[in-house]
Amino acid sequence: MSDKGRLVLLGAPLGNPGDASTRLRETLAVADIVAAEDTRRLTRLARDLGISIPGRIISYFEGNEERRTPDLVEAALGGALVALVTDAGMPSVSDPGYRLVRAALDAGVPVTVAPGPSAVTTALALSGLPTDRFCFEGFLPRTGGPRRARLRALAAEERTLVFFEAPHRVAGTLVDLAEAFGADRPAALCRELTKTYEEVRRQPLGELADWAATGGPRGEITLVVGGAPQVAATRPADADLRAAVAEREAAGTSRRDAITAVATEHGLRRRDVYAVVHPPTSP
Known part of the structure; x- marks a missing residue:
């Protein structure tokens, strides 16, 4: 294997091109292959950054990642610099990437990261909720029964919780959260982070559920929910x-x-x- 062959994960801006790192720009300019979750978004990002991408651009998303992973690993083994970029944030964090990282590591391909924005930590910092201990749950199950079961299992979690949610499901998810965690549990709904219409609503779950029911919020949504209050242990007699x-x-x-x-x-x-x-x- 050539010393050049490796996989680089590129953290992409959440919405504001000004958040693009110098390393992201430099890697896009020298990569032999750029695997993108959405090639059109990548082209638009390159245009916004005023850069060109001379390497081969291929699509790499949930529907084709299993089929394309072996080819990308083989290319890296042959000496190619392969870059992976998703629509926003860090590849493999609720986005395509884990399968490719695992396959590359198993094949002995060096893997590195050009760090960038993350909706998880951005929303957490903006939420006003405790940040010293938190856990990321990604997307909840899409249907009501499995989603409510997952939330019941998380109701006693004392760490701050971070979720991703689709705008057309967020109203139902907030109702289920308020039922499982209690309407008074503090939370923050963050949408369109770093974009023109960025909004953060910091309210108890019950109030957020009532607000969302009047007209679901639009755009990319990250929910941050406070952990369960600690219950003081009773001293035995x-x-x-x-x-x-x-x-x-x-x-x-x-x-x-x-x-x-x-x-x-x-x-x-x-x-x-x-x-x-x-x-x-x-x-």
């Missing part, structure tokens, strides 16, 4: 703590280790459990 320690001791655990185990299990300080097992004696 002293008698129950002593019984738990005694049970472990009876099973052969040393008292020291039994106290440590019971404290860890209930989220208590070891010294507090020790004080229950060894109460101070009155003078």
Whole structure:
């Protein structure tokens, strides 16, 4: 394999061409093959950036990625610089790309990234919700039953949640979210990020559902939903703590280790459990 052969994932602007990185421009100018989710959008982006793409441009989307992946890997193995770009954001994040990355890695093709915008982190930063811990769920199931089942499974998740949703399904999704998570759960609906009509609505799920029902929002939508509130653990009664320690001791655990185990299990300080097992004696 030539040293040149490799796969480069290109992070594309979400909407504003001014967000295109220098590396995206440079890679498009030297790539032997550019695989694009939508070749027309790629052509428009190149025009907006004032650049030309001398390499071969091919379409690479959900309907043909299985068929075209082997050819792209073979081209990279033969020394070609293959670039992958999707309509917006990072390839393989709810967009075509994972299949090609996995096949390239399995074949020994070097894979790298020209980082760029991401709707996930952009919406998260704009939401006003906690960003220290979050999880990305992508697109929810399209039909009501499976979607509601997925949301019920996520209702107790304490991390901030990020979803993608299609505009024609967002009203129904918000109703299901409010039912599963509670109408008061804080959320943000972000649409048309970085574009002319960018809008972020920060409201509880119930209010967002009522708003969407009056006329569904248009454009690319990212939903950010606050995590479930933490439920404070109830401290067991002293008698129950002593019984738990005694049970472990009876099973052969040393008292020291039994106290440590019971404290860890209930989220208590070891010294507090020790004080229950060894109460101070009155003078």
